[in-house]
Amino acid sequence: MTAATNKSFLADLLAGRPTADRGDAMSRLRARAVERVGALTVPNTHDEDWRFTDISPLTRLSFQPVRAATKLSAADIAPFVLAEAASRLVFVDGIYAPQLSTPASGPVVLSSLAAALPVQAIAIETELGRMAAFEHNAFTALNTAFVNDGALLLLPRGAVAEKPVHLLFIATQKEVASYPRCLVVAGAGSSATVIEDYVALTEDAYLTNTVGEFVLGEDARLHHVRVQRESSAGFHVGHSAVSIAHGSHYHGVNVGFGARLSRYNLDMVQTAEGGECTIGGLAMVDDNQLADTHTTIDHTKPHGVSRQQHKCIVGGSARAVFNGRIVVRKGAQLTNSTQSSRNLLLSDRARVDTKPQLEIFADDVKCTHGATVGQLEADEVFYLKSRGLSDAAARSLLTYAFGAEILRQISVSELRQRLEQTVLAQTERA
Amino acid sequence: MIGKDSKTLLDVQGLRATVNGIEILKGMDLTIKSGEVHAIMGPNGSGKSTFAKVLAGHPAYVVTGGSVQFEGKDLFVLAPEARARAGLFLGFQYPIEIPGVANAQFLRLAYNTVQTQHGKDELDPLEFDDFVREKMKLLEMNPDFLDRSVNEGFSGGEKKRNEILQMALLEPRVAILDETDSGLDIDALRIVAGGVNQLANKDNAVVLVTHYQRLLNYIEPDYVHVMDAGRIIKTGPKALALELESRGYDWVSAEARAGAGAAA
Incomplete structure (x- = not known):
């Protein structure tokens, strides 16, 4: 272009x-x-x-x-x-x-x-x-x-x-x-x-x-x-x-x-000084969808706390992108920041690009981050199958659970339940 | 209890299995009848847990020889879920945590799946709640465990109680309990064993895979088997477990080697 x-x-x-x-x-x-x-x-x-x-x-x-x-x-x-x-x-x-x-x-x-x-x-x-x-x-x-x-x-x-x-x-x-x-x-x-x-x-x-x-x-x-x-x-x-x-x-x-x-x-x-944030993210895409999430958490003062958990569930030929930038400015001492990016691929054609980005300019801080991309654990699938669940039901339940971990942060139960149903319907379709 | 008109539930003949290309089971023979409690003991690496997982159909294990008949039918033509529905139960040594799925939801799904197989009606969440609470009393479990995620943050003892709760719900014909006693304190052991004792009856069978005689103080086996190097090398009454406790396994292995030598 x-x-x-x-x-x-x-x-x-x-x-x-x-x-x-x-x-x-x-x-x-x-x-x-x-x-x-x-x-x-x-x-x-x-x-x-x-x-x-x-x-x-x-x-x-x-x-x-x-x-x-x-x-x-x-x-x-x-x-x-x-x-x-x-x-x-x-x-x-x-x-x-x-x-x-x-x-x-x-x-x-x-x-x-x-x-x-x-x-x-x-x-x-x-x-x-x-x-x-x-x-x-x-x-x-x-x-x-x-x-x-x-x-x-x-x-x-x-x-x-x-x-x-x-x-x-x-x-x-x-x-x-x-x-x-x-x-x-x-x-x-x-x-x-x-x-x-x-x-x-x-x-x-x-x-x-x-x-x-x-x-x-x-x-x-x-x-x-x-x-x-x-x-x-x-x-x-x-x-x-x-x-x-x-x-x-x-x-x-x-x-x-x-x-x-x-x-x-x-x-x-x-x-x-001393502000706090908790951020949960869930992107669930299928077919030829693309979901891109870019976040920046900017700690400019001391004693800040941030906790971030982002998850992507990607099926079909879909793509998900997560870019999680954490900035700890000079002087933002005693910042406590955690970030996790976990991604579940449901098909061979699905793709995730995840990029945690830490930019730390203070010397007395605690920052942890981690990213995983994978498929459902064979041991988890086996556990459910050993209780009689079909392969499809086991995979769907585990996929649902993966997403539900973010959804349960939503305090509005009516909305949470509806979104859980959406995830469940989508996992059963996949 | 060994009954007169008991039926053969599980018949294992010459079973061989590998994991990652390494042979772990090397000709395992075992016959289990209804009403019986069997204990399988043996040193680390003797193949006890492998045997349990092979029966349940864990994908990492490959059967390379022998046969297993479950109630007269070839077990290995069945997928793991079909084995479970047919009445084979594996109590896991390390139950899996599933954050995000409420225990009640998981238990009901498993229960209804197996019920449907038996042509019975499913229970809705309310009906199931009453039903499962009754079963939980058997294991002195707090109903709070229904709302928590499956096994997430459960202590070792709580996880094992949850396993036996699943056994209570699914009412298997053969329950294989893989080191259900490991990681339990004495109170939890008593409760878990009490639950198993109440579930054992003349129509089903229980196989306890264990390292320690301690569990057998609470659940009395009809047979004690010693496994070594992928086979059962000795079978005896409950007293054998006490002997193993005091003398270790080496003498059984030596005896087996001598026996093999004499036979050759």
């Missing part, structure tokens, strides 16, 4: 952007991002960050922002609704659907960004686009060039959201590009569970390009469950930017089953 077609792919996408300048924070942010998109090119496999992920299946197609919003009924979204989630925002092809949403206005604020802008101008102006740097990331820049709405969760100091908050993004139309945006600001001592959920009601090709920013204040706790279950013809590019402060704890679980091609970037930065 030439640079010229790269340019035109971005330029074509950009053509449908919102152009109205209302002089507000979002308009200014958009203008900066538009300029940046003009200077960037679509990544290709010559870029170190995209070495294993050839996005030409995506750039060969063309996508437009949705022209006419799909009207969905409560019955249409019923399969995705979580009874446990007290409040919910629904976006259909990126467009906010107020009739399907149950926002909250206080003390915890859950609202569409556009609706909140007049009241929460300062918070939005301060935080939106701050964490999710777009200078070097064409997709993040593109998303930002489109930012005119999204999901906003504001937790004032000490606020506790007892029940999970569900952010549901539904793709319904073919050849549509949508740019979901999330902003979560968790004030000091607050706590919440947020489910960021990408689903589809179409089997056609479309593009979901997401950016989420999660800012944790001192002693804040955030359980962030990100579920990517796009259609098998869909394309998904997502970016989460997280910052943790003193005493705060970010517990992220990212799960990806869907999409023809997906890329998820998670950037976590510890901005003050």
Whole structure:
């Protein structure tokens, strides 16, 4: 692919952007991002960050922002609704659907960004686009060039959201590009569970390009469950930017089953002494799917703790990529970081590229990492067969178990059980 | 207990097997009838565990000679899972941990698979829960073990209890317990042995593979076999185990060599 077609792919996408300048924070942010998109090119496999992920299946197609919003009924979204989630925002092809949403206005604020802008101008102006740097990331820049709405969760100091908050993004139309945006600001001592959920009601090709920013204040706790279950013809590019402060704890679980091609970037930065993060990841792909996960955990201050476990289950001719970068900056003494990447190949044609990357500039730290790629253990299969399970049932149960170890980190039992069923169904099919 | 109208459950004749091309079983003969408890003893490397794994169908072991009839049928035409469904059970020396699968889920799956084979109805999770809790009492197991992942973080004794629990659920015709006593403290040994004793009846048979006589204080064998270099070289009553405990194995091996010499 030439640079010229790269340019035109971005330029074509950009053509449908919102152009109205209302002089507000979002308009200014958009203008900066538009300029940046003009200077960037679509990544290709010559870029170190995209070495294993050839996005030409995506750039060969063309996508437009949705022209006419799909009207969905409560019955249409019923399969995705979580009874446990007290409040919910629904976006259909990126467009906010107020009739399907149950926002909250206080003390915890859950609202569409556009609706909140007049009241929460300062918070939005301060935080939106701050964490999710777009200078070097064409997709993040593109998303930002489109930012005119999204999901906003504001937790004032000490606020506790007892029940999970569900952010549901539904793709319904073919050849549509949508740019979901999330902003979560968790004030000091607050706590919440947020489910960021990408689903589809179409089997056609479309593009979901997401950016989420999660800012944790001192002693804040955030359980962030990100579920990517796009259609098998869909394309998904997502970016989460997280910052943790003193005493705060970010517990992220990212799960990806869907999409023809997906890329998820998670950037976590510890901005003050003693922040903590736990990150679980599961990518399960089959047929000709590709799932790429890139994470960076950046310890900039002392006494940080990070625990990361990423797993890939790869069948058919599918590919999975994991790049897990851990940075311990000079002065980030007594950092305690563990990372494990475990990968299960279910067929001879399946492929995994895993790359742990440790960059340590402090001398008194504890960092461990490990990566394994393999098939199911013969002894495990035999144990189950010796109890009467067929070869297929034994393999399916062990594959399920491999994935369930990540899913059980999800505290929302209704969601966890559904995802477990998805994994089970997929392992039985494989 | 040796019964008058007992049936032959397992008939092993001249069994030979290799692992990684090395012959471990070199002509093993053994006949097991219903109602019987057999103990197989012998020094390390004599082939005891290999024998247990070959019967269960472990893929690493290759049968190179001899035959095994299980209830009158060729055992080796059956896949491992078919042997289990037909009523052969192996209690593992090192039970496998399966993080991510609840023990209850695994036990129910195994139970229902074997039940279906016998033309019986499967139990749903609720029915199974009641059923398995009863069985757990036999082994003084805490019901919490149902919710935990299979064997994950279980102590040695807990793993072995879980093995015997599986035996209790699957009700095999022949149970081979491979070093079920290893790693058990005296209380766990008593409980596990008590469970096995309650499960042994006139229609089934138990084969204890063990290093130590200690287990046989709790489960009384009808026969004690000594294995050496891939064969059974001596068979005797329970008292033989006591003799082995005090005198070791060397004299049996020497006797066997002398016997072989005399026969030649």
